[in-house]
Amino acid sequence: MSTSILARNASKEFTMRYHRTIKQITIAAMRRQQISDTFLAVNDVSFEIEAGESVGLMGLNGSGKSTLLKLISGVMRPDSGEVLTRGRIAGLIATGAGFHPQLTGRDNVFLNAAILGMSEAETKRKFDQIVEFADIGKFLETPVGHYSSGMFSRLGFAVAVHTDCDIFLVDEVLAVGDRPFKKKCMARMEEVRAAGQTMLYVSHAAGSVRKMCNRVLVLEKGVLGFDGDVDEGIRYLKYEDDKDDEVNSEEMEEDSDDELGADV
């Protein structure tokens, strides 16, 4: 079976700048204060995901999950090491990010689909499905700037979900949208999985990860701490929590009963 996503010693370094103008920088330099600081958001991460696998990516806030996802989706380039993928990538990441508030819903669907790599014919073919999934009715012809936040993200979702892809990335997106919509999304993710597409699912909700994935990666402060079985991974994550976070993990447990997995 072929490799779908391959990360080899991938690292991404972020620079924090404390001062913005030349004046501030000069003063800081004279006082021998630190002008900038760097940290590794993703630190020497290596893994290999086979085509058709469903992998959950877990970790506490700030552990580098989103950065890793950006390296895989191609928004960011690793500073060292490499991240390689095979085939078209799409997914529920940054849905609606490409929407232009002054354009109508219809125009935005076409623009967003084009950014995701769809051709004009492909978009036209899927247009009715997309509109049906988004369920925004007559608002399709009004500028998306006037949409409610729910409608906005539903439309973004609808486009993303209908992109043909080989790798499907999902980033803590289920926090938006009402219950029927979440159900629809989960159903769609099941479809993606059943079709043999590779899925990488970022979530804090243990329940939905358990349901959707057959492997878990856990990031800890940018380092890959665990790679393996789902249940073990979830246990591993909790084991690492200290006393304060115990509360959170209990909340997560509650969420996991609710299988739709609202993200905390």
Next chain:
Amino acid sequence: MTAPSERPPVTEDEAAPVSMDGAAPVATKEPGPESPRATALADQPLVSPFDSAGLVEVFRRRYLLKLLVQKEVQSRYQGSLLGVLWSYVQPLVRFCMYFFVIGLVFGLHKSVPNFAIHMFAALAGVHFFTETFSSGTRSIVRNKAIVRKMPMPREMFPVASVIVSAVNSFPQLLILFVGAVAVGWRPEWQGIAAGLLGFAVLTVLGTALALLFSAMNVFFKDFQNIVATFQLFTHWIVPMIYPFAKLATSSLGHSYFYYLYMSNPLTVGVLLIQRCFWVPTIPACPSQYTCLPNGDPSQLGYPDLPHHLFALGFLMLAISTVILVMCQRAFSRLEGKFAERL
């Protein structure tokens, strides 16, 4: 994206998945080899998802480029009553101002035939260039919502703003054309070739600078102010409100300043556009001022136009292309940090 990149496909057995706690690799539900998706996928190479094919990729995805240009054109004047007419107002006002002050007060109408055409031809070229340069510089920062979140060739945005500027400049060219015909412009091959060459120089140079400055503007917003400052000069460093002959016959015409002046691709571009629209409208000799020998536009020479104007034009096009390649390289080096710096 499925774009092929320069990286060679990597042998997959080198990658060692990190397995802590002795976790065994999990058996996965794999689709059988007969699955069409799996077979189609196997043909595709393992590539870096970070798109860095540059301008080539932009033109491969023309459909997206078209939509981005449409978006820009539509959104620029949305919610305004005059709409797209605003793109005429500014150059028209500027034109009128120069027309009265330079033409009437300084009396260039008397010494330069069809001075209005002379000026408007230059203005159309300069306006296209500055519009490209300034909107291109801001293009990536303006679209940061997309650049930060969605993978796509980031060169799309500066290139789209070059095309939008061309679209916005078109009405000016139309006005210029109508005006030139009214004062006796007749089509002539050399002139049309000069016009095309002139706009080619301005487009290539404008694209190059838009690329470079859009990337640098991500890191320091100072660059959009630098560009705005530079624009203060553009109307003065090209033969627009004064004829080229005035400079060539002045004391500066015999100094190094002249060569410096002529090494500006913008100047050469503007002169080529004037060769296209203004020169053919000059009256035939004998006339009391600048005139065309035998009424033939191709016989007008120094000091009304520089020596070897066409050779100079092609040289500038070549230089601009080299600059474009260099700016593209710089862009590719900088774009890796766009997502985090925006």
